[in-house]
Amino acid sequence: MHRSIYLLLFIAVSCSNPPKTTPVSVSTSTGPLTAPAPIVMPHDAAMEKHVMGLFEPAEDPRFVLVNPSHADKKGLYLHQDTYGAFLKMYGAARSAGIKLQIRSATRNFKYQKGIWERKWTGETILSNGEDASKVYPNSYDRAKKILEYSSMPGTSRHHWGTDIDLNNFNNSWFESGEGLVLFNWLEANAHTYGFCRPYTLKDASRPEGYNEEKWHWSYTPLANKLTAYAEAHLEDKMITGFMGSEVADSLDVVQKYVLGINRGCVH
Numbered sequence: 001m002h003r004s005i006y007l008l009l010f011i012a013v014s015c016s017n018p019p020k021t022t023p024v025s026v027s028t029s030t031g032p033l034t035a036p037a038p039i040v041m042p043h044d045a046a047m048e049k050h051v052m053g054l055f056e057p058a059e060d061p062r063f064v065l066v067n068p069s070h071a072d073k074k075g076l077y078l079h080q081d082t083y084g085a086f087l088k089m090y091g092a093a094r095s096a097g098i099k100l101q102i103r104s105a106t107r108n109f110k111y112q113k114g115i116w117e118r119k120w121t122g123e124t125i126l127s128n129g130e131d132a133s134k135v136y137p138n139s140y141d142r143a144k145k146i147l148e149y150s151s152m153p154g155t156s157r158h159h160w161g162t163d164i165d166l167n168n169f170n171n172s173w174f175e176s177g178e179g180l181v182l183f184n185w186l187e188a189n190a191h192t193y194g195f196c197r198p199y200t201l202k203d204a205s206r207p208e209g210y211n212e213e214k215w216h217w218s219y220t221p222l223a224n225k226l227t228a229y230a231e232a233h234l235e236d237k238m239i240t241g242f243m244g245s246e247v248a249d250s251l252d253v254v255q256k257y258v259l260g261i262n263r264g265c266v267h
């Protein structure tokens with residue numbers, strides 16, 4: 001066959017088989033609504049280390065030392081964004097005659113492991129006076145008891161540099177006198193500076209997680225990004241490397257504790 005005939009045949013075949021195209025739906029204001037595509041948060045190794053506290057705040061340029069005049073001790077660190085917001089809140093509280101004092105700030109995995117394991121072995125007695133190692137011989141029961149107030153290493157919001165404990169570690173202190181004045185001021189004003197209380201009273205809206213902590217406040221513009229990352233990528237099987245970590249999965253720690261927060265802080 002002559003070359004030109006081949007060419008003509010090729011053109012004819014091509015024209016009779018136009019490339020298939022996927023129909024494109026055009027949404028109109030009167031047309032049916034389609035669900036928006038879910039926002040996919042990509043895996044990010046640096047973000048994962050931040051969420052799990054696998055870093056040294058003193059060596060991380062994003063973290064700054066807290067001035068001891070704002071705390072009860074030296075050597076506390078916060079993420080620079082959190083500390084900037086705290087300073088504004090501190091100043092406003094001072095103008096209202098209230099003195100905020102940071103009692104705890106960033107605690108990395110290593111630090112939290114120390115807290116957790118001292119409670120696990122009974123070296124630290126629980127706030128109710130119990131020696132967890134004696135009262136709860138079963139690992140699941142012991143971890144669940146410690147989890148009333150303390151996080152498993154790798155799951156604490158204190159890893160993030162966004163969370164602070166203020167003034168006193170007893171809820172009752174915030175329920176009368178000076179403590180109540182301070183608490184009421186924070187409840188009314190902390191949100192102006194980006195702070196929210198993640199561990200509110202456990203009730204139908206927050207059935208799982210840590211007990212109420214009237215002292216614990218979270219800087220949400222940053223913390224909510226880390227919460228979203230944890231929701232997308234943190235899994236119970238990643239929570240390992242300390243005494244009792246084998247029950248992290250059966251306790252559903254990520255869902256019930258990391259995400260068991262006052263949802264009002266997230267929305």
Ligand SMILES: [Zn+2]
Nearest residue numbers: 158164165216
């Ligand atoms: Zn706390």
